[in-house]
Structure formats: C-alpha cells, structure tokens
Amino acid sequence: MTTDVTTRPATTAGASGRAAVRPRASGRRARDLLVVVPTLAILLVIVFPVLWMVFTSLRPSTALAAKVPVGEYLHGLGFGAYQRLFADSDFGRYLANSLLVSVASTACTVVLACLAAYGLSRYRFRLRGSILMVVLATQLLPFVVLITPMYIALGELGLLDSYVGLTLVYVAMTLPLAIYLTLSYFNTIPLALDEAARIDGCSTVGVIFRVIVPVALPGISTVVITTFIATWEEYFFSSVLMTSNDHKTVQVGLSSFFGEYASDWGMIMAAATVATVPTIVLFSLAQKRLVAGMAAGSVKE
Numbered sequence: 573m574t575t576d577v578t579t580r581p582a583t584t585a586g587a588s589g590r591a592a593v594r595p596r597a598s599g600r601r602a603r604d605l606l607v608v609v610p611t612l613a614i615l616l617v618i619v620f621p622v623l624w625m626v627f628t629s630l631r632p633s634t635a636l637a638a639k640v641p642v643g644e645y646l647h648g649l650g651f652g653a654y655q656r657l658f659a660d661s662d663f664g665r666y667l668a669n670s671l672l673v674s675v676a677s678t679a680c681t682v683v684l685a686c687l688a689a690y691g692l693s694r695y696r697f698r699l700r701g702s703i704l705m706v707v708l709a710t711q712l713l714p715f716v717v718l719i720t721p722m723y724i725a726l727g728e729l730g731l732l733d734s735y736v737g738l739t740l741v742y743v744a745m746t747l748p749l750a751i752y753l754t755l756s757y758f759n760t761i762p763l764a765l766d767e768a769a770r771i772d773g774c775s776t777v778g779v780i781f782r783v784i785v786p787v788a789l790p791g792i793s794t795v796v797i798t799t800f801i802a803t804w805e806e807y808f809f810s811s812v813l814m815t816s817n818d819h820k821t822v823q824v825g826l827s828s829f830f831g832e833y834a835s836d837w838g839m840i841m842a843a844a845t846v847a848t849v850p851t852i853v854l855f856s857l858a859q860k861r862l863v864a865g866m867a868a869g870s871v872k873e
Contacts, residue, residue, distance in 0.1 A: 622848075629653050629841035653838035654846070662817065663843055666825030669814075671850065673735055673821065674803040677742035681750050681799045682792065684743070689754035690780045694766065707748045715745065719812055726813065733815045741813065742803045750795045757791030758784060793858045801851055822847050 630649040657663050692700060722741055723732070731737030761784055769783045785792060807823040814820055820828070826847060829840050 625841050626845050629838060629845050631838065633836065633838045653836075653842040656836070657839050657842045657846070661825075661829070661839070662820075663822075663825060663846070665818065666820050666822045667846070669735070669819060670804055670822040673738050673742065673810075674800050674850075676735070676739045677746065677803045678796055678799045680739065680743045681746045682795055684747055685750035685754045685795060686780055686785055686792070688747075688751045689758045690776075690784060692751070692755055693758040694763070707751055710748045715808065719809065722809070723812065732813060733819055735819070738810060738813055738821075741809050742806065745806075745809070746799045746802050750799055753795050753798070754788070754791055757788040761787050797855055797858050800854055804851055 630651070630653070632648045632650065632652065692704065726732050726737045726741075729737070731740070765783050765787065766779050769779045774782060805823060806821075807827070810821040811824045811827075814824065822843075826840070826843050829835065829843060
C-alpha cells in the first residue's frame with residue numbers, strides 16, 4: 573500500500589509536467605509562424621520577378637504573345653532565346669567589354685583605396701580633415717553634371733570610346749566611397765601590427781598589402797562587391813562615352829535590344845538573365861570570404 577501511495581503522486585506530477593510543456597511548445601510554434609510566414613511572403617515578392625525573368629527566357633517566342641492555359645505554361649521550355657542571343661547579336665562582345673572594364677576599375681579602385689585609407693588612418697597631418705571633406709563632397713554632386721567636363725577632358729586626351737577612358741571615369745566615380753569603407757576598417761586595426769611588420773623589415777607597401785589588407789579582408793571584400801556591382805550596372809557614362817558598337821558594355825547593349833515597334837522579349841529576358849550571373853557569382857564567392865574572415869577574426873588565441 574505504501575508503494576501505491578508514493579507512486580501515484582509521481583505519475584500525476586509527470587503527466588502535469590508534460591501537459592505544461594505542450595502549451596509552451598505550441599506557443600513557440602505559433603510565434604515562429606508569425607515570423608516565418610511574413611518572411612516567406614516578402615521573400616516571394618522579392619524573388620518572383622527574377623524567377624519570372626528566367627522563366628520567360630526559357631519559353632518559346634510564340635507562347636509569349638499568345639494566350640496559353642496555365643496548365644501548358646511549362647510546355648516547350650528550352651534555350652532557344654539564349655541561342656539567338658549569342659548567334660544573332662554581339663552580346664558576347666558586350667559581356668567581354670563589361671568584364672574587362674569592371675575588373676580593371678575594381679582592381680584600380682581597391683589598390684588606390686587601400687593606399688589612401690592607410691595614409692589617412694596612420695598619419696596625422698594638417699590637411700587630413702580637409703582631404704576627407706573633399707572626398708566626401710565629391711559624392712554629393714550628381715554624376716549627371718560631371719558628364720560634360722569628363723567628355724571634354726577625355727576628348728582632349730584622346731580617350732573617348734576607349735576602355736582606358738571609361739575605366740578612369742569608373743575609378744573616379746567609385747573611389748571616394750571605397751576610401752571611406754576601407755578607412756573604417758583600417759582604423760580598427762592596432763598600430764602594433766605595423767610596428768611588428770616594420771621590425772621584421774617590411775616597407776610601407778609591404779605593411780599595407782602583406783599585413784593590413786589580410787586583416788581587413790572583410791572590408792576589402794565589401795569594397796570589391798560594391799565597386800564591381802556599381803561599374804557592372806552603370807549605364808549613363810558608358811552610353812555617352814562609348815560610341816562604337818564594338819566597345820558597348822552589357823547594359824548599353826541590352827538597351828539596344830528594345831525595338832521601336834517590336835521586341836524579342838525572350839531574347840531580352842535571356843540577356844538580362846545572363847547579365848545578372850557575374851554579380852551573383854561574385855557576391856557568392858565574396859560572401860563566403862567575408863563570413864570566413866569575420867569568423868576567423870572573432871576568435872583570439
């Protein structure tokens with residue numbers, strides 16, 4: 573009898589404990605759904621135009637202008653638009669032009685930003701504040717007011733309709749923001765690293781690119797991403813400065829696919845899809861490097 577009396581309260585307590593856990597778990601699930609469902613809805617709104625662009629590029633051109641039942645939307649999908657894109661147009665050349673200019677502009681901007689940011693971060697001189705203000709002021713001017721003086725200057729130098737001229741314009745356009753981004757990361761790096769590198773015999777350039785830049789790799793990755801995307805997607809300067817068809821960038825070439833009376837929407841969507849691939853690939857690679865650099869820098873031994 574004693575055993576029965578002692579075990580019954582324990583069984584009752586266990587049942588009541590499980591009953592208390594269930595409402596808590598269901599409450600957490602309800603709160604999670606309140607967060608997950610709106611997040612998925614917002615994500616769908618953001619991703620849907622991209623998915624529709626890719627889907628339209630895969631549909632046959634005859635189905636784009638005709639009324640097709642919903643059940644037959646997936647019929648006839650193929651890569652005909654992509655074949656026409658590279659066979660009947662100079663889109664491949666446009667891609668090569670944009671890659672050349674964007675990579676060259678990004679490389680020049682990153683190198684110059686590292687040099688300028690190191691000097692502004694490590695040295696204190698009289699005009700340091702004025703230089704920072706001038707760099708910031710260049711970002712306050714709308715780029716449309718700069719096209720005329722840039723056009724005249726490049727014309728005098730013989731750099732109109734040239735990769736070098738467009739690269740110089742892109743470097744001038746992206747360098748101020750790159751300096752400020754790089755400077756914010758360099759300011760967080762202790763001077764002891766510079767002193768240790770100089771004791772080991774490093775020059776100033778060696779200190780910058782062999783010591784400081786690897787430590788500030790997350791910031792450098794951010795500069796690379798922002799600079800490449802800004803130059804890859806730029807349209808205004810390239811449309812004015814690059815006049816020949818052989819030197820058109822991908823954005824200018826894409827705009828030429830729109831006809832006055834009719835347009836091949838399948839080919840346009842295929843071109844837009846291909847044009848997004850380099851930025852997506854770069855962001856994916858740089859994001860991995862960025863997360864790895866932040867994780868490595870968060871642990872001190």
